[in-house]
Amino acid sequence: MKDLSLRALDAVTRGGVTYADVRAIDTRDREVTTKNGKAGHVSSSESQGVGIRVLAFGCWGFAATSDVSRQGVEAAAALAIEIARAGTLAKKHDVVLAPEEKYEATWVSPCAIDPFTIPVDRNLATLLAVDAELRRDAAISLAEASMHFTRERQVFVSTIGSLIDQTRTTSGAGFSALCYKDGEIQKRSYPNSFGGQFQLKGYELIDELDLASHAPRIAEEAIALHSADQCPEGTFDLIVDSSQLGLQIHESIGHPIELDRVLGTEANYAGMSFLTLDQLRRLRYGSDIVNVVCDARVEHGPGLGTFAFDDEGVPAQQTDIIRAGEFTGYMTSRETAAAVGEARSNGCMRADGWARLPLIRMTNVSLKPGEQSLDEVFGADHAIYMQTNRSWSIDDKRYNFQFGCEIAWEMRGGKRVRMLKNPSYSGISTEFWNACAAIAGREHWTLWGVPNCGKGQPEQVMGTGHGASPSRFRNIKIGGAYAG
């Protein structure tokens, strides 16, 4: 792969470029699912290719190919330059990059148990054991469980002279139980909805999740929701579990701080951001106890946004996003850092495989643990406690959001008094974070993985990390999804 990368870089630099980088990538993937007592999707895949990014004539060009023969790579290199030249037909100014150091490094993500050494039949046995637990009550009409493993080795080379060899292994697993009866569908999931938990780990994650032991409770809750009361509509204190809060961070903080959105380059698809440049170090994003970081370093934890270098050769960093409630930073790239007065990128450029060019993407955007105990978080006189995302939606500038959850509980004096179905809450991003009244401590903090964040044209899917602990918010609008 090193030879391939250097061969591609050589081919493109012979064409005359201001800057170029090449990513040669080899990806391996396994997906195993079960459904109602049977094997579902059982597949493995591998993909190899090379992506060539050039800066020539003041414009970017990018070409990718799975044909890694000499001829194929040279054709892609020539096409990348031709594409850059075509860009001059609609150019306003030359692209200028913030300076970056040259790095030579090899990095392999921590992985205690290589998931690809575990045979598929063992994967299936684990999932089918979960499935059997979920379907003990015939009221469960659909039981689904899944595991997903990926390993990606990337060799990055650039005309700066960097040569970075990174290998990342990720694992994910989860399950759900669905109950249809009497004209109503209810569903519960563990440890999170939409596939479960995903981290930068090996098979040890599967062992840690202890899937089977949670299956009976999840199935019982899916059935019990049918006889639960409808979540009331009104303004209440809201307690959010850490997985739902992870998605709240993703949508109402993570996306708005992408500097490319702020500068308009995602306007046609993902949209823009309410965090215009004049808001930096002025906006009260949250209450005094809200502290948020964007952190790709290993020290932050095994997140889907953890790496050693981003996809334009910038080392992993931690950036303060919200400090004691004040908005203090964006996620940047070498091209955009200067727009916020920074001399250097903070390392947030990531690409979805060899066939896509890097974009500013979330790494691990996390709410730091608070100082409250769990009793203090849950200790409000009256609150609604929501668990596990069911739906999520936010406007294209990231002001107005609405989330639905799988289950809620009415809480009085810290005690659950009744189960509630179809819960939802909505609001304006900054108003929500300014209403944050309590955040549980480190021992309740989990680094969640969102494996399916979409952005860019052609669309790219990226895994992002979000650490959070259960938190309480004052006077939140609840129940709007079923209003009217």
Place this chain on the structure above:
Amino acid sequence: MPVDAAAVQDQVVRAAHAMGVDEVEAILSTSNQALTRFANNAIHQNVAELSSILSVRARIDGRTARASTNRLDPHAIRDVVEQAIAITRLTEPDEESLPMAEPAEYRAVDRWSEPTAQVTPHERARAVAEAIRAVESAGQTAAGIYSTDATEYTLMNSRGVRAGYRETMARFSITAMADGSSGWAKASACDHRDINPLDLALSAARKTTQSAAPRELPAGRYTVILEPAAVLDLAGQMFGDFSATAITDGRSFLNDRIGKQIFGANITIHDDAWHPLQSGAPFDGEGVPRKRLTLVENGVVREITYCRQAAAKAGVAPTGHGFPLPNEYGEAPANIVIAGGDSSVEKMIASTERGILVTRLWYIREVDPYEKIFTGMTRDGTFLVEGGQVTAGVRNFRFNQGLMEMLSNVEALSPAVRTSGEETFDMVVPAMLIRDFNFTEVTRF
């Protein structure tokens, strides 16, 4: 990178046979995709991708699994066959598993445009530059994409299925922006000459001008005029439920509703792979020919899709809508055509005393799976209609709207057109005039 699909697939069969496996399926897809992206009135991302994927499925004693690779040398082909067989042997048998599909006749479709396959980066850049100039001359800022793709797909199996399909596709999308307002337009076609980027740019710019200084209206029930892209992205969310497997699973809103009137009498929906404005292959993921289905007739649910396994279980014929095996979802419609009417957006505006004209919807997510309630936002061109005229732009709304209620409240339809949005796949749909649409919140812009 010319690929001899027949030779590759022949190698798959021979390799499998040498490993003692006679039942094997190979899908080979090759694609050449290019996209020119612009923002702030300049091209800023400009990409091309050439790729091939060989996907092999083995079936052994009721077990099946799939392995894929993008390497096509003989060694890699043998490896992927070996991998498919290895994981198939480790999977669980399914007593309902069927032998692979038998050969069939396919009614041909022609969706390949050689000029579209040959569009160069400079041709795309010239069209983009012209569109940018049109928006810029209105004092606005343009962002968007112009893409051209060429894809070839062949599916064969050891029982004799040989199904091939190729398609070109062009897409142009543009957002025009000014202080406080924006407008959007998008089109797609198999032949890029059927798209007019300049017209789309002018349309987006007009909407931006018209929606300047948007007013804030209270949330509530409004008469709405949904342009085709808004109809597509919202109504398009429900079609995965027209699936026999989804109904068996209990995850479809059509449980206990087939044969019942759930929409207004003016709603008729077909799945029609041969419609002249449609795209996509005339066969499914197992190589079964697609059938034309009447999903909804005058508001009554008539037909649903069946993959081979679901069809065998139900004792009916498969409809040719199955996904490649193995999968958990079974099947779904792929070529939606919602029958139109004789109205038009202009006539709908003229007939509306007070209502909201919606260009597009965004971030649509399911709130309730059985009542089929969805939430989302309006975006890039939302207008107040008063006294039969567009009188102002308005701030964007959040909606929480049940689709059965919405499609029971349709008062007029335009002719159906090929429509491309961002929340679902392209379909052929009309604009709709709908009463009592449920806006629940207003955002800040």
